[in-house]
Amino acid sequence: MGNHQNNEGSKELYRKEYLLNEDQQLIIRIPEPGDAQGLINQMQTVDGETKFLARESDEFNFTVEQEREFIKNCTNDENIRFLIAELDGRIIANCSVGLIQNKKRYLHRAAMGIAVMKDYWNKGIGKKMMQECINWCKEKGVEQLELEVVAQNNRAVSMYKSLGFEIYGTKKHALKYGDGTYADEYYMILFLNSKKPE
Ligand SMILES: CC(C)(COP(=O)(O)OP(=O)(O)OC[C@H]1O[C@@H](n2cnc3c(N)ncnc32)[C@H](O)[C@@H]1OP(=O)(O)O)[C@@H](O)C(=O)NCCC(=O)NCCS
Numbered sequence: 001m002g003n004h005q006n007n008e009g010s011k012e013l014y015r016k017e018y019l020l021n022e023d024q025q026l027i028i029r030i031p032e033p034g035d036a037q038g039l040i041n042q043m044q045t046v047d048g049e050t051k052f053l054a055r056e057s058d059e060f061n062f063t064v065e066q067e068r069e070f071i072k073n074c075t076n077d078e079n080i081r082f083l084i085a086e087l088d089g090r091i092i093a094n095c096s097v098g099l100i101q102n103k104k105r106y107l108h109r110a111a112m113g114i115a116v117m118k119d120y121w122n123k124g125i126g127k128k129m130m131q132e133c134i135n136w137c138k139e140k141g142v143e144q145l146e147l148e149v150v151a152q153n154n155r156a157v158s159m160y161k162s163l164g165f166e167i168y169g170t171k172k173h174a175l176k177y178g179d180g181t182y183a184d185e186y187y188m189i190l191f192l193n194s195k196k197p198e
Contacts, residue, residue: 014029014030014083015027015028015029015030016028016029016132018128020087020123020124020125021123024087024088025087025088026085026086026087026125026128027085027086027087028083028084028085028086028128028129028132029083029084029086030075030082030083030084031071031074031075031082031083031084031091031094032071032075033068033071033072035071035084035091036064036065036067036068036071037064037067038084038090038091039067039071039084039091039094040060040062040064040067041091042084042091042092042093042094042115042117043060043094043115044057044060045117046115046116046117046118047059047060049117049118050115050118051150051177051183052149052150052152052153052156053115054175056178074096077098079098079099079101079140080096080097080098080099081096081097081098081132081133081136082094082095082096083095083096083129083132083133085116085120085125085128085129087120092116092117092119092120092125093114093115093116093117093120093125093126093129094114094115095112095113095114095115095126095129095130095132095133096112096113096114096133097110097111097112097133097136097137097145098110098111098112099140099142108141108142108143108144109142109143109144109145109146110137110140110142110144110145110146111145111146111147112130112133112145112146112147113147114126114129114130114133114156116129121155122155126156126159127159127162127163130159130160130163131163133145134163134190134192137192138192138193141193142192142193143191143192143193144189144190144191144192145165145189145190145192146187146188146189146190147160147165147187147188148171148174148185148186148187148188149185149186149188150174150175150183150184150185150186151170151183151184151185151186152183157186157188160188160190163190164190165188165189165190166188166189166190167186167187167188168187168188168189169186169187170184170185170186170187171184171185171186171187172184
């Protein structure tokens with residue numbers, strides 16, 4: 001993917017365009033309230049495509065109005081970076097990162113999540129969005145970026161490792177599926193502006 005445009009500078013203007021497969025234009029940008037229905041569609045689709053997210057396929061039930069409010073709240077919050085990827089006018093991925101804000105002693109940490117629709121896996125979109133979030137963290141002075149990932153989610157674990165994340169623990173039986181089986185989650189961490197602890 002080649003970077004064709006970079007309007008970064010203020011949060012509102014954040015938008016980058018890439019060429020995917022030499023003929024499709026991928027746009028990574030901050031969502032607007034008018035993206036609410038497209039985002040709901042994207043999230044409900046991914047929830048039904050993978051067992052590696054926290055929600056069951058019927059569990060995301062925001063109305064368009066609620067999603068509009070959610071988008072507005074995220075985009076007005078300078079401690080959150082919420083991005084979508086758009087291909088041929090369709091939202092196909094979203095990714096968000098935010099400071100852990102509930103305690104002053106946590107403010108050096110950020111947590112993130114990402115979901116790409118299955119038809120678009122393995123095209124470098126997830127990694128590109130992750131890199132944007134990591135860059136945002138570096139600009140914000142975040143010292144460590146953290147995430148949790150289902151242990152069998154090889155694609156995600158491999159992508160995170162290729163970006164420098166490491167596994168530092170396992171939450172046993174983090175998820176319980178409808179058929180009674182369980183999945184463990186790895187805790188993963190990327191140290192950014194801080195010295196990695198011994
Ligand atoms: C995980 C996810 C975000 C990856 O997005 P993506 O756009 O497919 O990722 P990319 O194409 O940028 O990179 C995929 C990486 O997985 C690797 N990969 C692909 N298939 C793989 C497999 N079966 N096993 C291991 N690694 C695999 C690729 O080689 C690539 O790694 P690299 O960058 O080191 O070469 C996407 O699959 C997704 O949204 N899945 C469903 C939701 C989810 O699992 N979210 C993460 C929750 S923690």
